[in-house]
Amino acid sequence: MSSERPPIGVDPTAQEELRALAQEEHIELPDWVAGMHPSDIADFVASVTSEAGQLEILEALPDEVASETLAEMEEYEDRAELLSALDDKRGAALLQELADDDAADLLGEMEPDDRDRMLAALPSTEAGEIRDLLRYGEETAGGLMTTALVSVAAESSGGEAIAEIRRQGREVEDFYSVFVVGDKDRLRGTVPLADLILADPEAPVESLVEPISAVVHPGTDQEEVGRIMARYNLVSIPVVDEEGALLGQITFDDVIDVIEAETTEDILKLAGVSDEEELQAGWGDSVRSRLPWLTLNLVTAGLAAMVILRFEGLIAQFAFLAFLMPVIAALGGNTGTQALAVTIRRIAVGDGLGSHHFPAVGKEVLVGLVNGLVLGGLFAAFAYLWWGGDPRIGLVVLLAMWANIIVAGFAGALIPTVLDRLGVDPAVASSVFVHTLTDLVGFVMVLSLASALL
Amino acid sequence: MSSERPPIGVDPTAQEELRALAQEEHIELPDWVAGMHPSDIADFVASVTSEAGQLEILEALPDEVASETLAEMEEYEDRAELLSALDDKRGAALLQELADDDAADLLGEMEPDDRDRMLAALPSTEAGEIRDLLRYGEETAGGLMTTALVSVAAESSGGEAIAEIRRQGREVEDFYSVFVVGDKDRLRGTVPLADLILADPEAPVESLVEPISAVVHPGTDQEEVGRIMARYNLVSIPVVDEEGALLGQITFDDVIDVIEAETTEDILKLAGVSDEEELQAGWGDSVRSRLPWLTLNLVTAGLAAMVILRFEGLIAQFAFLAFLMPVIAALGGNTGTQALAVTIRRIAVGDGLGSHHFPAVGKEVLVGLVNGLVLGGLFAAFAYLWWGGDPRIGLVVLLAMWANIIVAGFAGALIPTVLDRLGVDPAVASSVFVHTLTDLVGFVMVLSLASALL
Numbered sequence: 031m032s033s034e035r036p037p038i039g040v041d042p043t044a045q046e047e048l049r050a051l052a053q054e055e056h057i058e059l060p061d062w063v064a065g066m067h068p069s070d071i072a073d074f075v076a077s078v079t080s081e082a083g084q085l086e087i088l089e090a091l092p093d094e095v096a097s098e099t100l101a102e103m104e105e106y107e108d109r110a111e112l113l114s115a116l117d118d119k120r121g122a123a124l125l126q127e128l129a130d131d132d133a134a135d136l137l138g139e140m141e142p143d144d145r146d147r148m149l150a151a152l153p154s155t156e157a158g159e160i161r162d163l164l165r166y167g168e169e170t171a172g173g174l175m176t177t178a179l180v181s182v183a184a185e186s187s188g189g190e191a192i193a194e195i196r197r198q199g200r201e202v203e204d205f206y207s208v209f210v211v212g213d214k215d216r217l218r219g220t221v222p223l224a225d226l227i228l229a230d231p232e233a234p235v236e237s238l239v240e241p242i243s244a245v246v247h248p249g250t251d252q253e254e255v256g257r258i259m260a261r262y263n264l265v266s267i268p269v270v271d272e273e274g275a276l277l278g279q280i281t282f283d284d285v286i287d288v289i290e291a292e293t294t295e296d297i298l299k300l301a302g303v304s305d306e307e308e309l310q311a312g313w314g315d316s317v318r319s320r321l322p323w324l325t326l327n328l329v330t331a332g333l334a335a336m337v338i339l340r341f342e343g344l345i346a347q348f349a350f351l352a353f354l355m356p357v358i359a360a361l362g363g364n365t366g367t368q369a370l371a372v373t374i375r376r377i378a379v380g381d382g383l384g385s386h387h388f389p390a391v392g393k394e395v396l397v398g399l400v401n402g403l404v405l406g407g408l409f410a411a412f413a414y415l416w417w418g419g420d421p422r423i424g425l426v427v428l429l430a431m432w433a434n435i436i437v438a439g440f441a442g443a444l445i446p447t448v449l450d451r452l453g454v455d456p457a458v459a460s461s462v463f464v465h466t467l468t469d470l471v472g473f474v475m476v477l478s479l480a481s482a483l484l
Numbered sequence: 485m486s487s488e489r490p491p492i493g494v495d496p497t498a499q500e501e502l503r504a505l506a507q508e509e510h511i512e513l514p515d516w517v518a519g520m521h522p523s524d525i526a527d528f529v530a531s532v533t534s535e536a537g538q539l540e541i542l543e544a545l546p547d548e549v550a551s552e553t554l555a556e557m558e559e560y561e562d563r564a565e566l567l568s569a570l571d572d573k574r575g576a577a578l579l580q581e582l583a584d585d586d587a588a589d590l591l592g593e594m595e596p597d598d599r600d601r602m603l604a605a606l607p608s609t610e611a612g613e614i615r616d617l618l619r620y621g622e623e624t625a626g627g628l629m630t631t632a633l634v635s636v637a638a639e640s641s642g643g644e645a646i647a648e649i650r651r652q653g654r655e656v657e658d659f660y661s662v663f664v665v666g667d668k669d670r671l672r673g674t675v676p677l678a679d680l681i682l683a684d685p686e687a688p689v690e691s692l693v694e695p696i697s698a699v700v701h702p703g704t705d706q707e708e709v710g711r712i713m714a715r716y717n718l719v720s721i722p723v724v725d726e727e728g729a730l731l732g733q734i735t736f737d738d739v740i741d742v743i744e745a746e747t748t749e750d751i752l753k754l755a756g757v758s759d760e761e762e763l764q765a766g767w768g769d770s771v772r773s774r775l776p777w778l779t780l781n782l783v784t785a786g787l788a789a790m791v792i793l794r795f796e797g798l799i800a801q802f803a804f805l806a807f808l809m810p811v812i813a814a815l816g817g818n819t820g821t822q823a824l825a826v827t828i829r830r831i832a833v834g835d836g837l838g839s840h841h842f843p844a845v846g847k848e849v850l851v852g853l854v855n856g857l858v859l860g861g862l863f864a865a866f867a868y869l870w871w872g873g874d875p876r877i878g879l880v881v882l883l884a885m886w887a888n889i890i891v892a893g894f895a896g897a898l899i900p901t902v903l904d905r906l907g908v909d910p911a912v913a914s915s916v917f918v919h920t921l922t923d924l925v926g927f928v929m930v931l932s933l934a935s936a937l938l
């Protein structure tokens with residue numbers, strides 16, 4: 031194994047040194063940093079506390095390293111500012127080093143004025159290509175695709191195709207698929223590079239064409255792109271227009287990034303964090319992204335608990351109800367969270383037939399029947415023993431817990447399924463609905479059973 | 485675009501037809517099913533209710549389609565049983581069609597007796613290769629890798645290398661990297677296939693070798709493999725032994741599956757569902773996977789609420805405390821969930837320098853300070869107005885809510901970070917800890933402030 035580039039990550043002593051450097055105001059870059067993988071340099075730059083220091087690093091790195099470093103800093107909000115702070119000539123030089131999709135992503139994050147300035151500093155053909163890409167929404171196939179690809183005409187021979195690939199390949203790094211196009215750039219299929227090498231050079235490309243198992247359009251949502259590529263194990267997917275003409279391609283590495291970003295979004299939304307909060311967000315952004323949801327929760331939790339105020343007399347008489355209610359509500363909430371997580375994840379991963387969803391509701395009810403009986407039984411036994419063997423208290427506890435856990439399983443599976451069918455993202459709203467319901471059912475069951483039986 | 489294979493998924497009429505078929509006891513397979521993508525056939529087979537029907541489908545499909553269908557049924561627990569139910573000769577024929585890693589995965593899921601029977605029906609070299617793979621843990625690099633790869637000797641010329649790749653390439657489908665090995669199979673680097681085609685055939689391969697940015701060992705955890713490949717955008721990663729000899733490779737499609745499986749696991753664990761529960765699990769498995777966690781929650785929620793029992797006199801006097809406590813505990817719990825989700829996701833996505841974690845605790849406390857003040861203020865204003873303008877009630881509410889939300893942010897960020905440093909998976913235990921704490925703090929704050937101030 032070659033050692034031109036330090037091994038994965040950085041070694042512990044180097045890490046130590048980088049961590050110390052990151053705290054400094056002005057940074058003298060050790061030579062070996064330029065030999066690190068751009069992903070590792072990106073993390074280092076992001077960890078540097080002063081913007082002046084970050085700029086010094088980018089200025090000290092060669093163009094091809096500095097540009098890839100910026101491209102790998104995707105998660106950091108201020109990377110576009112860093113690029114804007116470089117002088118126009120250097121900024122344009124870095125953008126030219128990048129694949130057009132990465133360049134467009136960076137420019138898309140810039141202030142409009144800075145963007146125009148940078149585009150003006152680029153050669154006009156490249157500026158034009160990037161402008162085309164900037165028209166597409168950031169979270170669409172158009173926003174992910176690169177126009178850099180290798181394609182050959184269906185009528186050429188294997189040998190001609192290889193010559194053509196040699197020519198185009200100098201411009202396109204890392205290509206995995208050779209696209210075959212017919213009349214008016216219409217996509218006909220692909221030829222795996224490997225097949226082309228293996229084949230007789232005289233054979234027409236036509237005879238080697240493999241059908242495409244999936245294409246997407248520029249407007250296709252990135253989540254859908256990720257789902258298709260993961261489902262069909264595709265190393266790259268072509269993007270075509272309405273007429274089937276080839277516009278660009280999306281490669282597996284972009285899709286891995288999309289899958290990671292989309293799952294981060296799902297996990298955070300399920301926890302009530304807005305999808306606009308980046309993992310590296312500052313405290314102000316976090317407050318803005320979380321406070322609305324918490325306020326909604328305050329209102330719904332408050333409304334559900336209002337039922338308690340209607341039974342103040344009962345509670346004054348049997349104060350232990352104040353102990354039973356939160357425990358029964360909590361177990362309902364946890365059961366609901368379990369059913370929600372399984373259902374939302376099943377919707378996210380998807381299956382081709384779109385079935386299995388409503389039967390899942392039945393399953394969750396069944397699970398709730400069993401779990402509710404066990405947990406209700408345990409808690410009822412405790413209550414029976416604690417309150418001097420009054421079987422009525424045990425019965426209140428058993429029935430309230432059991433009912434709440436069944437409702438929790440039912441709602442946890444049904445609500446996201448219904449929201450998904452209605453075209454609403456199930457991760458956002460489901461947990462508020464489910465938890466308000468389990469609070470309410472828990473309180474009402476305990477209080478009404480207690481007032482009937484005690 | 486060719487139309488030999490129906491477009492992505494299946495068209496709506498076909499979907500309808502498949503859904504109806506899936507309910508039948510005996511299945512006559514329409515011809516067009518064999519032309520569908522194996523991933524789509526896999527979903528269809530999994531949706532069929534009778535095992536006899538599932539077998540009929542596999543029996544009706546040609547070997548290369550039936551084998552890929554089984555390989556794509558990864559998420560379905562009973563696929564190994566299906567393979568066992570085929571006669572040995574057909575079973576062996578299907579296994580021979582598959583890449584060795586997929587074959588090993590399937591055999592690994594079989595009962596030991598069935599596995600030995602199938603292995604005996606395979607040609608001895610293939611059986612040996614698969615046996616070697618079966619030695620590795622299922623969730624390790626060894627368990628993911630395939631030994632099918634294309635490698636050339638460092639001392640060969642470009643032309644010789646292409647001839648060698650032609651020879652090996654017939655055995656290996658879809659290869660993206662050509663590995664270059666030296667003495668004793670030691671990995672020297674890779675040559676992108678594209679570069680080899682572009683290069684002068686006389687040039688020695690040695691001159692084209694690119695250093696490898698990462699290797700893994702057979703024992704490396706699959707989560708780590710996924711993290712490295714995603715971080716460095718690798719289409720495949722070599723697996724080497726202690727001496728650096730090349731053993732196999734792991735390709736991007738396996739990694740996408742790993743990333744999806746690992747995030748499913750993280751989401752479910754965060755929600756208190758054991759990582760052994762498959763998304764398609766039956767109700768019995770779901771009960772087994774969820775009940776232990778719910779029981780633990782019953783104990784912890786019960787213990788936290790026990791503090792309420794110590795204040796029964798106070799509650800009998802001020803029954804509205806039974807209303808305040810669950811709302812304040814719920815908001816603490818939700819704040820804790822937000823901080824937990826962000827922190828756990830940040831740990832999962834990882835960064836090269838391993839820093840940023842403890843500072844995140846400070847940020848969450850700051851967020852809690854602000855959110856707690858706002859929410860506490862709102863709820864205090866409500867309480868003040870509702871209970872006839874008694875400012876002491878408002879003060880109890882404000883202080884209890886504020887303190888609980890700060891503690892929630894602190895614990896939600898600190899606990900997973902500490903667990904991660906201790907080498908414990910932060911997703912499992914964190915939420916029990918955090919929610920028990922926020923319940924306890926919520927109850928204690930309300931009750932002790934009320935008993936001091938009212």
